[in-house]
Amino acid sequence: MANVEKDRAAAGAFARLAELRPRHGALCAFATTLLSCMPVIVVLGGVPRYAALGDSFLLCLLLAAVASGAFLCARALRGAPRDGNRLARGAVVAYLAAALAFIVLLVAPDPWPLGAAGAGLVAGGALPAVLCAWARAVAAPMDRSLALCALVGGGAALAGWILALLPLPLLLPAFCVLVVAGTVPLLLIESEDSPDEADAPQAVPVACGKGALGRLLSVTWLPLLGLAAYVFMTGLVAHGAFGTMPATYLGSLPEAALVLLVCARWGRRPLLPWCYRVLVPLLAAVFVVLGAFPAGTFPQEASVTVLYGFYLVLAMIGCALFLAVTHSREVAPELTCSFATAVTAAAALLAQVLSAAMPGSDFSSWLPVVTGLFVAVLLLFLGRTAWDGLVTPQGGALGAEGAAGGEGVSAGCAPASAADGARVPARVADGVPAPKAVGAAGFGAVAAASPATPTAPEPSLRDTLEARCAEVSAARSLSPREAEVLVYLARGFTPAYIAKSLVLSISTVRTHVRNIYRKLGINKREELLHLIDEG
Structure with a gap:
């Protein structure tokens, strides 16, 4: 496999x-x-x-x-x-x-x-x-x-x-x-008619100053x-x-x-x-x-x-x-x-x-x-x-981490998180829209709640996860970029990992996290997993 x-x-x-x-x-x-x-x-x-x-x-x-x-x-x-x-x-x-x-x-x-x-x-x-x-x-x-x-x-x-x-x-x-x-x-x-730019999800308002x-x-x-x-x-x-x-x-x-x-x-x-x-x-x-x-x-x-x-x-x-x-x-x-x-x-x-x-x-x-x-x-x-990754606590609610202020850390080589070392069977490519590229095998809560067997075809699981994320994003009026970030959050990745994957600054990712939590009306990672699990 x-x-x-x-x-x-x-x-x-x-x-x-x-x-x-x-x-x-x-x-x-x-x-x-x-x-x-x-x-x-x-x-x-x-x-x-x-x-x-x-x-x-x-x-x-x-x-x-x-x-x-x-x-x-x-x-x-x-x-x-x-x-x-x-x-x-x-x-x-x-x-x-x-x-x-x-x-x-x-x-x-x-x-x-x-x-x-x-x-x-x-x-x-x-x-x-x-x-x-x-x-x-x-x-x-x-x-x-x-x-x-x-x-x-x-x-x-x-x-x-x-x-x-x-x-x-x-x-x-x-x-x-x-x-x-x-x-x-x-x-x-x-x-502006370029497919690449037209399809690019808008980040939090284009920064100036x-x-x-x-x-x-x-x-x-x-x-x-x-x-x-x-x-x-x-x-x-x-x-x-x-x-x-x-x-x-x-x-x-x-x-x-x-x-x-x-x-x-x-x-x-x-x-x-x-x-x-x-x-x-x-x-x-x-x-x-x-x-x-x-x-x-x-x-x-x-x-x-x-x-x-x-x-x-x-x-x-x-x-x-x-x-x-x-x-x-x-x-x-x-x-x-x-x-x-x-x-x-x-x-x-x-x-x-x-x-x-x-x-x-x-x-x-x-x-x-x-x-x-x-x-x-x-x-x-x-x-x-690497030292920051060793001494920085990895626990805590993601909501508190997302609400923290921005830091001047490079998104290209941000401190590694516990999620960085996890084996993710489905491909999460840099910048590729995550709902189409995420497999449910790395999405622990959803996989546990799903009645899938070890031989269940992966495309159906991926389609299920995509549908659940799309339903939540559409129901709560998330922007395209927020919908991308939502899938990474649901899989347990930290803002540092998301910043590396989407080539964004950590402060921007945290702003997206705050907006997502506010629109979803949640405060904890467990609430996010439960919400996605329900679809």
Whole structure:
């Protein structure tokens, strides 16, 4: 039975991966030609004029991206009216024009650094809004977002490899075609009609003000740190250890396949804490072991590719987390995307400044240092959360826990609860509507009250639980998000676990818990179980 459950979970995961749309192909084209990314620098580095124009273009692009991201972030914090579609269309047109203008400057008879700087300012100023538009268009729950990032990352690596093999007369036209393919579809996509966003359950009112930024950081600080580390290191050694085709592309494809395998095999549990507790330390350990071999040997040289894969996995997790946060709509998408863009652009800008300030320096020795610093922060955080899980009482009424005030604990790696270690036969995927994904075997009170035998078919039990939860939600006018949280509560999961599963802050989950208890007219977990048991 266990093997059947595993096979069924894997089949379901691959079925969800098959839910690709043309917009996902356009996103892959956009990622392939994102002008601030290191693989693009490697591809365009062979163009004769790039040496004279590339640095000024990239520096101005990053400066403008930081300023524009900070402006949009401050605007969202002030609660300014949301006009995302109109802003996105203008930004897409500006970004497309600036990118094509830069390509034209690369083939112009005479170099024009001022024109390249102007194109960089326009492209960088438009970049946060363009990224926000893409996030709104493809936002999905965590498991699907991580799979999407793996597919896009692998596809972009493959496309970049093909571009790098093209002769110069074909390289730039093909690059321009991909730029158009990666931006024009955004003009045709109505974000509010996107199935992913339209189906996303509303969280407690979209947060604004200073509290919104704190709520966002409580969920995203660790993935954002990993994403910034990736951007910083790849920008710092863009023409060094990583600036080679084998390390850039051969390191991307296997890691993309690895992340897809993780999504298919272990997507039944909250993926974010699993990745940081298992996958990331495993990759770091592989790098340490391979790097310990003598210099000049194959394992030691392969450690560079493994290290790039390590940073690429951090980037995939970070991007997937921000897509999942955009999908949850706990905070405004403009705040989520502009803040992430500003931070990562600042990291890339710092790398660009250091490279310019120390020309000819070999920054490859920085790689183990930055990697060790990130792993140290990760281990300290995991150790603290593990200790909190040991000393925090697990008993008590859930109503009292839900009524407690919010805490600044990351939903990605919140303290483990007793429910985290429980074996749950039915799959509770990250962000997947729980009434359709919960099995009654993990729902103790209902299973005990049901006259089911050990050989009772699981689908009927799952349908029974879904019907009971749906009846209670409809009768008490619960919102879609509250209906999701209700099922997790009924199964005995704590707010920390729910926050990890739905990629929400714990304070938001507790607000939902208070609302659910108030609407149901109950105060204790036992009353909740009894209410669901009665249907």
